[in-house]
Amino acid sequence: MIPQNFEYSAPNNLNEALALLADGNAKVLAGGMSLIPLMKLRLAAPEHLVDLGRVADLRSIREEGGFLHIGATATHYDIESSPLVRGKCPLLAEAAANIGDVQVRNMGTIGGSIAHADPAADYPASLLALEAQVRIASAQGERTAGIEQFLVDALSTALEPGEIVREIIVPVEPASAGVSYQKMVQPASGFAIVGAAVRVRKASGKVTFVRVGITGLAAKAFRASAVEKLLEGTAGSAADVQKAAAVVDNGVDANTDLHASSGYRHQMAKVYTARALTQALLRAS
């Protein structure tokens, strides 16, 4: 279908973009992987689109003081193929490589994905495990929010009208750390039925550091602190992993849809958490 008429602006730099968005009435277009289909179905009919595609410095990926700064319009392919991300934040590269299909990865952006806040999107699990920070810009200035504060609910974020995601800040992973993202994929959409992102570190035979982020299971992605606590300090044996993964869905009100009932999601969350923990522990040295 053809979308409703709309005004289109393609600013060349960030200040211009922010000025266009300042009145809060325009909608941001990044990769358009969610917005354009919605517009074509006429479920969304924004009157004014501000395309961030020409704002070159929003797409950069750079390292600074132990952190990687990923520009909001870096595509999933930019991230999965960046030597910097693959080498220094492999969990994010792995998450990016698991998104949708080739076309989506070529067009879709990390900022667009988290601003849309689909409850089954791949990035949030990894960004939660990474304790990422989101740099937010508006015509008034900039502010930073933790990813946990940023993701408010399904399809809802801490972004105010006139604000955009400027960059996502993730820590550089120590070489000895092990990471893994394991996802049960819904084949038609490529979205996660459940997805588990894990980071672990080991020292003298003990697990010293665990971070677990879960997507797809609940209305929004969340940190599985109970799993982290149970596994930290253990030897990381198969039994330890099973025991820790078993509490991943404690107190969670699981989603249900055509593809997976809530009971099934509860079970799969445990299975995929255990797989991600196992693989991350194998990769850690």
Next chain:
Amino acid sequence: MKVAGSYTLPVERERAYELLQDPEILARCMPGTERLARTGPDEYEMKMKMVISAVQGLFAGKVRLADQKPPEQFRLIVEGSGKVGFMRGEGLLTLVTAHSGTEVHYEGEVHVGGVIAGVGQRLLDTTAKIVIRKFFGKLVENSGQAQQAMVASLPPPPPTVTS
């Protein structure tokens, strides 16, 4: 799609029941309600604008209350349709006195159809839960205000006499 759950309102059962039947309160608490007008006994006409992420839907519909057993329970029937699709929901609300106020249990079924259901199936359950959560959140806010208003309308305490 089945929906069920419970929320606690910080007021006593009679008051909670009144709140849930008050069209003005309901209009204020239902996310996106632009108009709720009485068309008959226990029947209302409703206009809603739902905004979820980039999706905007205008719905026009009817709200009906039935099987009322004050202050214990009643049935809520909502029907609406718009360009993006239609929805029909029916639920039984049961009010139980609890330690910290009144527990409202709801159980019902929601049917959604049209474009929105075709492409948004994956998100319907989550969205329904969010709408219900926002509704009760607002209701708790409003019931708190209603209670404060009640306290405010009480005669002032007698002045204490000091000698």
